[in-house]
Amino acid sequence: MLDPRSAKDTIAAIATPPGDGGVGIIRISGSRARDIAHAVFCAASPAFDDFEPYRLHYGHIQDPDGVELDDVLCAFMPGPRSYTGEDVAEINCHGGRAVLAAVLQETLRHGARLAERGEFTYRAFMNGRLDLSQAEAVAEMIHAPTRAAMHLAQVKLSGLLGLKIADLRTSLEALRAQMAVAVDFPEEELECLSPEELIQTVNAVRKEIKLLLCAVDRTRAWREGALVVLAGRVNAGKSSLMNGLLGRNRAIVTDQPGTTRDYLEETLNLDGLAVRLADTAGIRATDDAVEAAGLAKGRELMDQADLVVVLCDGTTPPDDEILATARDLDPKKTLAVLNKTDLPGFSLAHGEPFAELGLRTAGVSAKTGQGLPQLCAMIREQVLHGAGQPDTDVIAPNARQAAMLAEADAELAGLAEDALAQVPYDLLSVRLETACNALASITGEIAPADVLNSIFDSFCIGK
Known part of the structure; x- marks a missing residue:
């Protein structure tokens, strides 16, 4: 928990994501930022005697025994013209976990305190560099x-x-x-x-x-993404459709009914719209407790979804159970998809019962990919409900x-x-x-x- 009384401390933290990378950054903020940077940084140039603000200086960091830890670039930004409004130093290291941890430890050894969550932005807010809506926008950008x-x-x-x-x-x-x-x-x-x-x-x-x-x-859909749920009878091809939309084999596909007993979720980018795609257990009567729990979770997801894609085998008319499921859904948030256009007996006429319920219909082959681009466009259009692309100056709280x-x-x-x-x-x-x-x-x-x-x-x- 942030404490305004601790704002006088000089803080330090790794400012880049965890993991291995080409570059990692240690950020230091507070009244002792310059002193700590001087204490840990050894300039390569013998002419160096102090940091020139807003300029990168090349050198290295060494431990108390004089062992070199890493070649670095170091910059100093005096307050109030810095992100936090305080004196800030940033050390650009190689992005390995061990390297960053070692360099951070040196800054802490020389008097910095490990920053808490959001403390750099909190100080920017407290020092008038950002208002609270801007501070929240930083997290939203990330x-x-x-x-x-x-x-x-x-x-x-x-x-x-x-x-x-x-x-x-x-x-x-x-x-x-x-x-x-x-x-x-x-x-x-x-x-x-x-x-x-x-x-x-x-x-x-x-x-x-x-x-x-x-x-x-x-x-909302642009900011948070949309939940799209695949629902339908067992062996209708939901898992194959999920794999086809993702462009890779994420869901297990077999001829054995009930392969998907829980639900799978993956993220899909539809021309700038983030979609959480959920493949649910096939609808059928079952005495299996695990499968029944999966079916219950599927119904719960359908209630929460921005769009439910009801998938049917397009080679036969839909049965009463799947029509009853579709009838309970909001037509504005439901799309009927007839699968298996590649097989004999497929007919878009099998989608007429869905049309009578006010649902849009589409035909695809999850196996060959036929119709998938058109389906993606329909999903995107229906989720957005005509919202269109965000305006250049739209303010979305x-x-x-x-x-x-x-x-x-x-x-x-x-x-x-x-x-x-x-x-x-x-x-x-x-x-x-x-x-x-x-x-x-x-x-x-x-x-x-x-x-x-x-x-x-x-x-x-x-x-």
């Missing part, structure tokens, strides 16, 4: 599953959400000031805000909030930010109703203050310690 998700995070990292929230708060704070005048000087002949003007301003702010909330739903926006909107809706009912301004101001505080929590101007810790604890240690 975890973005696709380029579209990366773009949505970058929009917030640029500060557009913070600016939008500031504009909304400015409008509401102006109302608060006018209300304060009315409350403090009720008998004075001062120009006061009428209930009609109050409601007009409140509704204008609510309109902007609703646009932000609409963007949450519209971009995350779940926490959306909750705060919804709270502010609810208070403003109540405020408008109370104003129509001629509730006194001193009571109206309480709702207005609550709405302002909800908006302020988005950018971190008002943020309890437990909220900050929950946000920054989700970061990796080196960020």
Whole structure:
């Protein structure tokens, strides 16, 4: 848990992902960053006497016995013009685990403390380099599953959400000031805000909030990816279809019914849309407890899915059980696929019962790959529901930010109703203050310690 009192410590951590790589970075931040960098770094140039800011210096790191640990490049960035707003040093090493651990140990030996999760970004927030919405966007950039998700995070990292929230708060704070005048000087002949003007301003702010909330739903699939579940009878070809969509053999395929007893999940990129593809156990009556548990999990996944692909053997009409399964699903979130176009007896006419349920249908051969590109396009289109590619400046709040926006909107809706009912301004101001505080929590101007810790604890240690 982050403690603001520890912000005076100089911290260090490995800032690159674990594992072997060409380059690994040790980041040091705090008032002693320069001193610690000097203590561990031996410059190759005899003319070196101090770090020139924002410039890479070549040299090596050695242990207390004078044994060279690694050739490195070292840079120093004085605060406040650094990521954290403090003095920062970065040591670029070779990316092996042992190398990075040894160099990090040297920085700790010279007085740095191992950073906690998200502590570098936490310090950037505390030092005014980022607002809280930008800090969250850093984590969203790191975890973005696709380029579209990366773009949505970058929009917030640029500060557009913070600016939008500031504009909304400015409008509401102006109302608060006018209300304060009315409350403090009720008998004075001062120009006061009428209930009609109050409601007009409140509704204008609510309109902007609703646009932000609409963007949450519209971009959710881009930001978080979509869950697509493959469902159908045993031996309909679900596992073969999963392998075909992935382009590799992930699921076991045999002629034996019930091979898939649990569910398998893999990630698929459909032209920039991240899809979690789940292959579920085949639908059938069974006395096997393990298979029954798999079927129950499959039904649970279908309830959660953004899209259910109901797969059938296209050489015969669908049976009552699979039609009953399809009938229980939302047509907007269901796609019927007839498999085995490569076999005699296949007919798209076998999909007519699904069409009568309002489902779109497609024909494929999981074995030969026929129709798979068209199926991918249909899955992508149906998951996005016409959302299209994210706009260049769309602001898409995350779940926490959306909750705060919804709270502010609810208070403003109540405020408008109370104003129509001629509730006194001193009571109206309480709702207005609550709405302002909800908006302020988005950018971190008002943020309890437990909220900050929950946000920054989700970061990796080196960020």
